[in-house]
Amino acid sequence: MAVTQDDRALLALYRQPDTREKGFTAIIQKYQERLYWHIRRLVIDHEDANDVLQNVFIKVWKNLEGFREDAQLFTWLYKIATNECLTFLEQQKRKSAVSLSDIETGLSNKLRADSQFDANKLEWKLQKAILSLPEKQRVVFNLRYYDEMPYEEMSRVLETSEGALKASYHHAVKKIEEFIKNG
Amino acid sequence: MMTNKGNDIVKELEEIVPGLNLPPTPPPYGVPAGYFDQLPEQVLQRIRSMEADPVQEELSELSPLLATASRQLPLSAPDGYFNDLSTRIMAGISEAQENTARVVPIHSRRRYRLWAVAASVVALLGLSTLSLFLFRHNSGAGSFEAQLAGVPDQAIVEYLQSHTDAFDNEAILSSVSSAAVADELPKISTNLDELPEEAIQKYLESSEWSN
Numbered sequence: 481m482a483v484t485q486d487d488r489a490l491l492a493l494y495r496q497p498d499t500r501e502k503g504f505t506a507i508i509q510k511y512q513e514r515l516y517w518h519i520r521r522l523v524i525d526h527e528d529a530n531d532v533l534q535n536v537f538i539k540v541w542k543n544l545e546g547f548r549e550d551a552q553l554f555t556w557l558y559k560i561a562t563n564e565c566l567t568f569l570e571q572q573k574r575k576s577a578v579s580l581s582d583i584e585t586g587l588s589n590k591l592r593a594d595s596q597f598d599a600n601k602l603e604w605k606l607q608k609a610i611l612s613l614p615e616k617q618r619v620v621f622n623l624r625y626y627d628e629m630p631y632e633e634m635s636r637v638l639e640t641s642e643g644a645l646k647a648s649y650h651h652a653v654k655k656i657e658e659f660i661k662n663g
Numbered sequence: 664m665m666t667n668k669g670n671d672i673v674k675e676l677e678e679i680v681p682g683l684n685l686p687p688t689p690p691p692y693g694v695p696a697g698y699f700d701q702l703p704e705q706v707l708q709r710i711r712s713m714e715a716d717p718v719q720e721e722l723s724e725l726s727p728l729l730a731t732a733s734r735q736l737p738l739s740a741p742d743g744y745f746n747d748l749s750t751r752i753m754a755g756i757s758e759a760q761e762n763t764a765r766v767v768p769i770h771s772r773r774r775y776r777l778w779a780v781a782a783s784v785v786a787l788l789g790l791s792t793l794s795l796f797l798f799r800h801n802s803g804a805g806s807f808e809a810q811l812a813g814v815p816d817q818a819i820v821e822y823l824q825s826h827t828d829a830f831d832n833e834a835i836l837s838s839v840s841s842a843a844v845a846d847e848l849p850k851i852s853t854n855l856d857e858l859p860e861e862a863i864q865k866y867l868e869s870s871e872w873s874n
């Protein structure tokens with residue numbers, strides 16, 4: 481799927497040296513909230529999400545010149561953001577040199593630290609259940625459940641077959657349901 | 664326009680049935696105020712509700728419990744966070760560009776090159792020693808396998824059931840298929856001890872590391 485008319489106009493602005501920053505600012509403003517929430521759902525903490533988001537846009541700035549317009553800009557941005565989140569979580573694991581379950585506990589603690597946290601409410605139970613999933617399955621679940629992303633598009637973002645993504649989402653939903661029922 | 668049209672019809676009727684004396688149009692039916700303003704949105708709402716939401720439909724089939732839950736994320740961003748985000752990101756980009764553009768003096772480049780040569784020699788020696796050590800102490804791999812053999816099968820099955828998903832299945836399948844291909848390929852020696860010293864020296868001389 482090629483780039484949309486609106487994005488093409490923003491990219492044209494970006495490609496002109498005198499309007500480069502203006503074009504890039506417009507791209508940030510268009511996609512910042514969607515990317516922020518995608519990242520936030522994966523790293524939980526706002527400060528971490530802010531760091532990752534800024535890194536994502538710096539990477540986008542460095543690589544936008546080579547972006548081919550036969551793909552959707554949005555898909556490309558999601559791909560960079562997802563990779564950056566997974567790298568961040570991997571670094572967290574290495575830094576603390578602890579097991580995967582401890583990292584999950586760390587994210588759960590960040591969740592509990594939220595001022596609005598209420599362990600009895602279903603929406604928070606759901607967040608805890610999502611954190612119990614393996615990282616990539618968590619990405620798939622979030623993209624489908626919160627972003628309502630079609631499998632076809634998700635397949636381009638995660639470079640995985642639609643069948644594998646469907647299976648992954650189905651497993652994730654079952655695990656979450658189990659977690660909430662037993663939790 | 665409507666009234667003229669109505670009058671024409673009344674005239675026509677009088678011609679057909681003289682003395683019928685019908686009241687002039689429009690008809691006496693009332694329409695609620697703003698009805699036609701709201702109509703397009705009402706129709707669109709009905710169309711939207713008729714069109715299936717594939718995500719919700721799929722979720723209802725998979726988990727009625729999750730289908731009833733709110734899909735609103737309970738987390739929130741600080742007030743006004745997005746207002747100046749683009750400005751902060753652009754400032755970060757400028758800073759990153761300035762750092763990249765910093766000039767490195769030539770003599771420090773030369774020192775870097777010397778360090779790189781020294782590091783590569785140390786790495787080469789280290790690799791040779793390591794490969795010799797591994798070659799002579801194959802029992803190390805054996806002890807790992809022995810440890811793995813000590814883990815009960817049930818524990819491995821449970822771990823895989825809770826920690827793998829479709830991504831891993833694809834990775835396992837692809838590694839199995841590439842391993843099958845690799846078995847058929849001729850083995851290439853990676854033992855650096857087997858390389859004659861002359862060949863290593865020649866390589867170093869021909870490469871930029873000798874400068």
